[in-house]
Amino acid sequence: MQAPTIGGVRVRKGDGETVRLARGASLTDFAEKINVDPAALVQMLFSLGEMVTATESVNDETLELLGEELNYVVQVVSPEDEDRELLESFDIDFGADEGGEDDLAHRPPVVTVMGHVDHGKTRLLDALRNANVGDKEAGGITQHIGAYQVTTEVDGSERPITFIDTPGHEAFTAMRARGAQATDIAILVVAADDGVMPQTVEALNHAKAAGVPIVVAVNKIDKEQADPTKVRGQLSEYGLVPEEYGGDTMFVDVSAKAGLHLDKLLEAVVLTADASLDLRANPNMDAQGLVVEAHLDRGRGPVATILVQRGTLRVGDSIVAGPAHGRVRAMLDEYGNELEVAEPSRPAMVLGLSSVPGAGQNFIVVEDDRMARQIAEKREARERAAMQAKRRVRRTLEDFMASMEKGESQELNLILKGDVSGSVEALEDSLAQIDVGDEVTLRVIDRGVGAITETNVDLAAASDAIIIGFNVRPQGKAAQMADKEGVEIRYYSVIYQAIEEIEAALKGMLKPEYEEAQLGQAEIRDIFRSSKAGNIAGCMVTSGVIRRNAKVRVLRDGAVIADNLDLASLRREKDDASEVREGFECGMVLKNFQDIKLGDVVEAFEMREIPRG
Template sequence: MSAPSLGGVSVPRGDGETIIRLRRGSSITDFAEKIDANPASLVTVLFHLGEMATATQSLDEDTFGLLGAELGYKLQVVSPEDEERELLDQFDINIQDELDAEGDDVLEPRAPVVTVMGHVDHGKTRLLDAIRNSNVVAGEHGGITQHIGAYQISHVHEGTARDITFIDTPGHEAFTAMRARGAKVTDIAILVVAADDGVMPQTVEALNHAQAANVPIVVAVNKIDKEGANPDKVKGQLTEYGLVPEEYGGDTMFVEVSARQNLNIDELIDAVLLTADAALDLRANPDKDARGIAIEANLDKGRGAVATVLVQSGTLAVGDTIVAGTAHGRVRAMFDENGEALDVALPSRPVQVLGLSNVPRAGDTFLVTPDERTARQIAEKREAADRNAALAKRRKRISLEDFDQAVAEGKIDTLNLILKGDVSGAVEALEDALLKIDVGDDDVQLRVIHRGVGAITQNDVNLATVDNAIIIGFNVKPAERVAELADREGVDMRFYSVIYAAIDDIEMALKGMLKPEYEEVQLGTAEVREVFRSSKFGNIAGSIVRSGIIRRNTKARVSRDGKVIGDNLTVETLKRFKDDATEVRTDFECGIGLGSFNDITEGDIIETFEMREKPRV
């Protein structure tokens, strides 16, 4: 390996084949350590490549690719999955080997995990309500499920009591991320379609999530008791998406139900169990440390961080030390969906867990560790990796030439947001929806500088003050004296309980930041009949107005035989006979003076126009 001079500095150079592996969010210093180089030299090389960064700044994959290509290295940014595997390997925790080693002798049957999916207002929550005999709808804003919940029921199927776990996912399209997560942890999806409404966009979206996760689907045709219900229409529509009913020769079970009238609910549960038995091998090893996924989490005033977790393998017990994402702690207590305390949770069992250090994100995996020290170290390393990855993602790639110009011209406008919510899944879904807002202009950016769970705190207001950010509170309010601080500092705090309103407000704010767009609007045209010479005003075009209105002081252009011979002119004088006029209408004669532009002949067309601000749509 030689050390040639690049941009005036000496840097060790690769052979073009050497592979360097870097974690997400790595810095130039991390890269320099791998190739035994001076970080300052790499900063200089990057500068000459048109990128400006400090030695400790997290870089994105494209920037590293550019730097690696210049120095003769192939850079690989480790995927989150590989990163997680390598992290756990450091603590001698190897999940894959355990999975491969598990044989039939240690595997025992487990309950199917069922996700209820479908379009908004097609009755998913009411269907779950009918299944588990509890009223969830009453607690929802506008009848829209804002959180993910998990519940387990017992059902007698073919003379045997069987447990089934249900996951309730929101139906609004803004919760795509949460619904997708539901499909990842589920064994079977119930697709709810209203018999009076048919297949809707979110029905197709939910269907795509389930099919992408390779999950068997049972269709619940709901609201069959309503006037105008047409279950056959629903079956025909879903056939186009590959869900063919059994009576049509397919393999998808369709059950016609009415959640309101409690019709055919048992038949639906039977269909789920029949599908599970026929299509899936639902077994897990309960005799090992528990592993699973955090479905939801929130900050409770009296109990601290509360996480709803789904045990996927092993047995979780009170007293176990666990790590879930960047949260860790000892399980102080576990509760089922009815609030009753549990000592152990077997595979496919959803439980609320108390004792975590902070609130994990919805979708974070959890695992039991040998001791608290290991759990804390894993959590800290994950947190550092996430922070670096977020910094790398946040960095906007812009060349030095463009950067100075953009700053000088004030082209880059950024709306900074701080998101706080009552549960992490809702915050993540809101962020996902907001970042998808497209106002059709690259000059305006939206950036989420912080998100969290719980009440809005003084730290949030201080951060908003520094970064000139707006605080969005979703189902939360400010803590004590925080509102006064925000008012004193001039920080804008907005509170929402339904996600539509937040998205609409932010979209309007972004559009308001856009620089106005203008369009040309024609005012009128006049034909030149005769040209008068004036020593004071130059040539005056004696004209007749053919269309619209000719106004004084408006912009004008002159065309001859269809070709523009004078553009960006101004109607400086406008007369009716010898009197000055402000405007002249169609079919009236007038004298038009275009200032210093005198190249006017009989038959020319004078067109006047103005620039009007174009409304954003």
């Protein structure tokens, strides 16, 4: 029988059989599966109003459309299945303990702290591990996931508990959901003076969806208007019935600020784990687990916070984490102490990876560096193809004509750069959910971790995009290049400000009254200690001018470590100075910030009012 002609091309039609394709597959991949010439598929898509080359990554909708035309059922393989198949091809079974019952040993519970914004999650963790995270967070909102281990005494024996700190703002839903996936028990923090709020319910739903037992910490009981009984009543409506009411959920009244009943909370976690869960893993196999968070450190390279779920991770192991690979050069605990081994449920910071993996990706230990590199390269190629397919927007002649009729671009292109991968991902997810109708579209054309580079500015100039810097600054000559190319770079340290401004820009409502004007930068060349003034920074002004009354920020490795600071003093030689210009040395003291290091850059800026036209 003669093959039918579609779009002027003879193509063999299928009999409704299923074709499995990876995300971001090209027409060549499809053609190989159904044994036809890729050129025929290119022509066929052209006749359907789509211009695609044979080797270009194609999005899922286009592949399914092509399948319908050719009478094939196109099944786009999920990333999880794809990864499982890839690991199986290397004889690796991810997610299963090797050996029998005798090989399993008890492991500590992994706990996620969840709840509504500003109900005291970070302060509770601070109180539990005696280290202050809250002061370092912009706007008092936790921006990154971190993992820590604490110990408590129950029935005379020391019991370790691992905590995963998930961000509190609603924009981080994706990261919070991921935190729940790695979790054995969820602590739901509810403020006794505030009661159940929208994000409390959202966090509760995440924990239920992950199928984890919940312990409720009723916080802020030292406040006058605290009403723990009201909280118990409200949560009973959502199916969390306290033990004292005949239910099976443990409620503990605590005060993170006053340090009340924290030991009872830890005991409740251990008792819940013992009663509800069989927490065992095989420590005598190659380690497997999750990347909780990752960032780029200029001194140490890519640093990943990992959680070992089974097996034991040792220094020197060959490791694959998402599309990154390498040999574990060193491991650190949450206090910066070196670790030789990390056993099940142990969080650790790992150094030695080739690049920054994504938060929530799995890591595995493999036989040697060669296998690690092969798996990582295949994963990276797959991710790149999927990203390209996602970026490709179906544009037909009608679309172009519609844009021309409007006489302006109705598409906002963004490039996202952040200090850690989880923040970038959460920001991208939040921006994707902004709904401003069909007239305007928003596209994230690139994203990454680390300082804003000249390559980012190049891409922004070529594609008419705006660069969003989340807790990062430009590197080298990127800022000058952006000025020259007319590329706008916006800097944020709190995620919802970025979302609000971009939403306002999309709606055409953005009318800023002030804009930031950079005055100059100075590099810290020496540090002098003074009992009276604190740490005095001996600086060389490398560009522009530093003014005594200007606001300053401190940059380390291109990332902002302190923002919106005032100068307590600015001196040239031994005299007070109102300003110091480029090429001159000066001494400065930063108000309320002492953690300066050699090589840090102090950037001076002022907010200037924009004249209304």
